[in-house]
Amino acid sequence: GTGSGSLSHALIRTVAPTGHLYTVEFHQQRAEKAREEFREHGVEHLVTVTNQDVCKNGFGVSNIADAVFLDIPSPWEAIGHAKSALKAEGGRICSFSPCIEQVQRTCLAMEEYGFTEINTLEILLRVYNVRTISLQIPDLGKAAEGNSSTGFDSSNSSNQGSLCTNLQQGTVQFKSGVPLREMVGHTGYLTFATKS
Amino acid sequence: KIIFEKQWFYLDNAIGHTYGTTFEVTSGGNLQPKQEVEESTTETKEAGTDNRNIVDDGKSQKLTHDDIKALKDKGIKGQEIVQQLIENSTTFRDKTEFAQDKYIKKKKKKYEAVITIVKPSTRILSTMYYAREPGKINHLRYDTLAQMLTLGNIRAGNKMIVMETCAGLVLGAVMERMGGYGSIIQMYPGGGPVRAATSCFGFPKPFFDNLHEFPLSKVDSLLSGTFSTETLPSEPEDNVLVEEETNGLTDEKQISLQETEEESTTETAMEINQTEEHDTMDINTEDVEFKENKEKENKDNVREKQRKQWERRKKLIETAALLTEKNADGLIVASKFHPTPLLLSLLEFVAPSRPFVVYCQYKEPLLECYTKLRERGGVINLKLSETWLRNYQVLPDRSHPKLTMSGGGGYLLSGITVVLDKGKSDSSHLEALKMEEPSSKRCKVQDLHC
Numbered sequence: 001g002t003g004s005g006s007l008s009h010a011l012i013r014t015v016a017p018t019g020h021l022y023t024v025e026f027h028q029q030r031a032e033k034a035r036e037e038f039r040e041h042g043v044e045h046l047v048t049v050t051n052q053d054v055c056k057n058g059f060g061v062s063n064i065a066d067a068v069f070l071d072i073p074s075p076w077e078a079i080g081h082a083k084s085a086l087k088a089e090g091g092r093i094c095s096f097s098p099c100i101e102q103v104q105r106t107c108l109a110m111e112e113y114g115f116t117e118i119n120t121l122e123i124l125l126r127v128y129n130v131r132t133i134s135l136q137i138p139d140l141g142k143a144a145e146g147n148s149s150t151g152f153d154s155s156n157s158s159n160q161g162s163l164c165t166n167l168q169q170g171t172v173q174f175k176s177g178v179p180l181r182e183m184v185g186h187t188g189y190l191t192f193a194t195k196s
Numbered sequence: 197k198i199i200f201e202k203q204w205f206y207l208d209n210a211i212g213h214t215y216g217t218t219f220e221v222t223s224g225g226n227l228q229p230k231q232e233v234e235e236s237t238t239e240t241k242e243a244g245t246d247n248r249n250i251v252d253d254g255k256s257q258k259l260t261h262d263d264i265k266a267l268k269d270k271g272i273k274g275q276e277i278v279q280q281l282i283e284n285s286t287t288f289r290d291k292t293e294f295a296q297d298k299y300i301k302k303k304k305k306k307y308e309a310v311i312t313i314v315k316p317s318t319r320i321l322s323t324m325y326y327a328r329e330p331g332k333i334n335h336l337r338y339d340t341l342a343q344m345l346t347l348g349n350i351r352a353g354n355k356m357i358v359m360e361t362c363a364g365l366v367l368g369a370v371m372e373r374m375g376g377y378g379s380i381i382q383m384y385p386g387g388g389p390v391r392a393a394t395s396c397f398g399f400p401k402p403f404f405d406n407l408h409e410f411p412l413s414k415v416d417s418l419l420s421g422t423f424s425t426e427t428l429p430s431e432p433e434d435n436v437l438v439e440e441e442t443n444g445l446t447d448e449k450q451i452s453l454q455e456t457e458e459e460s461t462t463e464t465a466m467e468i469n470q471t472e473e474h475d476t477m478d479i480n481t482e483d484v485e486f487k488e489n490k491e492k493e494n495k496d497n498v499r500e501k502q503r504k505q506w507e508r509r510k511k512l513i514e515t516a517a518l519l520t521e522k523n524a525d526g527l528i529v530a531s532k533f534h535p536t537p538l539l540l541s542l543l544e545f546v547a548p549s550r551p552f553v554v555y556c557q558y559k560e561p562l563l564e565c566y567t568k569l570r571e572r573g574g575v576i577n578l579k580l581s582e583t584w585l586r587n588y589q590v591l592p593d594r595s596h597p598k599l600t601m602s603g604g605g606g607y608l609l610s611g612i613t614v615v616l617d618k619g620k621s622d623s624s625h626l627e628a629l630k631m632e633e634p635s636s637k638r639c640k641v642q643d644l645h646c
Contacts, residue, residue, distance in 0.1 A: 013351050014373065089216045090315060100595055107590045120588040123339055128559070128580040130566045175563045177580055177607075189588065196216050 001025065001071035002049065005034040011069075012038075012046050021047040022061055022085075024054040054078045059085040070095040075102065076109035083113050083195060091195040098188040106191055115193035122189050128177035137170045197225060203309050210313055221309035223271035230310060244290040258284040274308030281307075294594060316396050318369040325365055325393065326605075333362040333393075334532055334557045337605025339583045341366065344528060345373055347610040348553045352377035354525040355518075357545055359383040359412070359538055361531040364394035366555075370528060371403055379406035381515060381524070383415070383542065385533070408515040415541050423516055425509045523547040530555035535609070536565045540572060548574075548615045555606055562609040574616030582607045 002008055002025035011021050025031040031051040038044045050060045055074060058081035059065070068082040068091070075095040082093055093115065095106050103120055110118050197206055209227040210219065219227035244250075259281060267277050281303050282288050291299065314320060322338035330336075344366070350356065350373040358380055360366040367382055371394070374380070382389050389409045417423040524546045529538050535554045546552060552575075556562045562580055569575050583605060587598045 010346065013349070017352055017377065018375070089214055100590075103588075103590055104592065104595055108592070118590075120590045122586050122588070124584040125343075126582050126584055128582075130563055130578075130580055175560075175567065177559050177563055191590070194216075196218075 001054070002030060002034045003071065004030075005037055007069070007071070008034065008038075008047065009041070009043075012043050016043070016046055019046070022050065022059055022065070023047060024050045024052060024059055026051070026053045054081060057081075061085055063087055065091055067092045067094070069093075073102075076105040079106065079109040079113050079115075083115070086195045089196060093193050093195065095191045096188045097191070098186070100189065103189045103191055110191070110193045114196070116196045118191065118193040120189055120191045122186070124184065124186075126179060126183060128179055131176055131178050132173060133176050133178075134171045134173050137172060139170070200311070203311070205309075205311070213313075215313060215315040218310060218312045220273070221311060223268075227311065241293065241296065242289045243293045243296055246292060247290075247295070250287050250290055256285055256287040257281065258286065274304070274310075277307045278303045316398055318372050318397075321365060321368065321393060321396055325363070329363075333365050334530065334555070335604070335606055336362055336366070336530060336555055336557075337583075337585065337602055339585045340555065340605040340608060341369055343581075343583055343608055344530070344553045344555060345369060347551060347608065348526050348528050349551050350374065350526070350528075354378045355523065356380045357383065357519075357524045357527045357542060359527075359529045359531055359542060361385065361390070361533070362393070364389070364391035366528060366530045367391065367407075368394040368397045368399075371399060371407070372397060376400070376403045376406075378525075379408065379518070381408045381410055381518060383410055383412050385412050385531075408511070408518065410512070410515045410519060412538075414512075414516070418516055418519060419541060419544055425512055519545045524550070526550050527552040529553070532557075534561050536561065536568050539565055540568060543574070543613065546613050548613050550613050551610065552613065553608055553610045555608055557606050559607045562607050565609055569611070572616075574614055575611045576614050578609065578611040580607065580609050 002023045005023075008021060008023050015021060023034070025034060028051055031049050035044070035049045038047050038049070048060075052060070054070075054072065055077035058078075059068070062084050064087055065085045066087060068085055070078055070082065070093070072078060075097060079093075086093065093110070095103075097103050097106065107118055107120065197204055203221055205221045205225045205227060207227065210217075213229065218230045220230045222228050264277065264281075267280060272280075278300065282300070285299075288296065288299065318341070319338070322333075322336075322341050325333045326335075326337050344350075348356075350370050352373075352375045354374060355378055356370055356374070358367050358370055359382070367380070367389075370380060376399075384390075414423060522545050527539075527542055527546050527550075529535060529542065529552075531538065535556050539552070539554055543552065554562065554565060556565075559580070559582075566578055566580060569578060585605060586601050589596055589598055
């Protein structure tokens with residue numbers, strides 16, 4: 001499932017200079033565009049793009065892959081082909097699917113084809129913005145005899161400890177790693193397994 | 197005999213089998229390749245519909261601890277024990293099919309001693325360390341490590357600087373990605389680098405040819421131009437040879453001296469053997485010869501120690517030269533130390549337009565690091581992140597996230613170096629700090645040349 005070729009580039013970077021990537025894309029224009037980009041980026045000797053349906057016709061190689069990655073709508077239909085493309089023992093497979101139903105079908109297929117250590121997980125990237133935050137100190141008034149019982153009086157700097165107080169404005173400043181207001185909550189589930 | 201997961205067994209029978217072979221532990225503690233057993237799925241098992249009538253009084257299993265122990269001692273296979281437990285459970289057939297599955301799985305895990313031996317890799321070692329010895333790796337979770345390898349663009353041919361106190365796991369991961377190509381300089385605190393985990397990877401010897409190390413305690417002097425090999429970490433300050441001038445000469449001297457020493461030792465050894473055969477040897481002569489041999493032995497030891505020391509100094513100078521080139525392709529930091537001082541100094545050795553990644557178990561030190569880096573300048577694309585990891589149980593009609601998940605796997609601060617414009621006044625940096633930082637823009641790079 002070459003698609004944009006983004007993952008392919010990352011994989012090529014990882015297996016260079018002695019490894020090779022075989023990538024299959026069933027859409028003819030996308031396959032051609034990928035080939036062009038690999039050429040432009042000077043990595044065409046490290047990758048073979050095949051234009052076919054991996055579910056029907058497989059990867060075009062047998063018994064050599066250290067790992068197979070599937071990013072297609074019906075990965076369970078490609079499990080058998082993935083198995084024959086993988087080396088005899090110890091090869092790894094990973095399937096990426098947005099829907100849990102796809103994951104269920106894929107896990108079942110993996111089991112049927114004798115894969116072991118089947119494990120599904122999801123990973124989310126959380127980014128933080130580093131910000132200096134100023135929080136105002138509330139005005140709780142003053143006790144009648146000027147005996148401040150609260151330790152958070154802005155004029156009582158000895159109580160601040162590790163907080164930086166801006167005495168004039170009655171604020172407290174601190175550094176924080178602030179999460180973004182909205183984050184990507186889901187892209188897909190990753191299912192890994194071993195060919196044993 | 198080794199112990200693993202409460203099982204005692206000998207590894208002898210494993211030799212010769214391929215990686216990935218599954219063994220059973222026999223009653224004698226030996227390994228035996230496990231035969232593939234066909235699970236009987238054809239017969240419809242008797243099962244209930246729900247647990248409304250099942251009372252958990254702890255008495256449903258008729259076999260006692262002693263009964264089970266007796267079975268184990270008889271050498272009965274784990275599979276059989278599980279079968280016995282099922283047959284002696286009064287509530288088993290009332291359980292739902294799902295509950296029965298769960299019960300069998302649980303008993304199998306406890307009584308079937310099945311071991312699979314796998315080839316080490318970053319994936320396996322990082323998972324094991326995180327599960328069993330997280331303290332040794334500063335709680336670096338395996339997905340965080342994966343992020344580091346990608347953010348750091350670790351690949352064959354790089355000249356990497358690695359500073360870690362993760363038992364050598366991070367170093368091993370970097371070495372695995374580099375496949376023996378390129379070079380790595382490992383910065384280390386104290387007397388020497390810890391590479392306990394690195395040796396578990398099973399790398400071929402050539403991988404270590406381009407692995408260098410350099411003590412952190414010498415970094416300041418290296419940066420300020422006052423570096424010398426006068427004192428090596430945890431070494432006594434003895435008479436030092438001025439290597440740079442007498443390198444060649446000392447080398448030859450050492451080798452020729454060693455050769456003569458070796459020759460005389462073998463001669464004396466032969467003499468000792470001969471004298472022992474003659475019972476009527478004078479004891480005094482023996483004594484003197486013994487003393488002479490001892491003296492020669494001590495001289496040998498001293499020579500050997502000096503030679504090793506000389507080797508160390510030579511390597512140190514070479515590594516210092518590599519660092520002062522200031523052209524490393526990347527920097528990885530993953531240690532128990534506060535990241536800021538490490539980053540600020542080690543970044544000096546990295547070429548511009550190169551990635552760096554810092555791992556910290558806690559977020560706050562990275563907040564400070566971020567701020568200091570902004571003040572320093574010479575970095576872009578600073579990103580503070582963490583990855584959230586969740587495992588799933590995927591079974592027909594029973595799919596859901598697992599009960600427990602890791603609370604945290606550490607934090608990463610990553611960025612790219614740029615040419616440090618020392619001419620710019622610092623006030624512009626301080627201004628940026630006062631204002632709200634803009635959100636990261638996506639830049640289009642027109643000409644992409646690899």
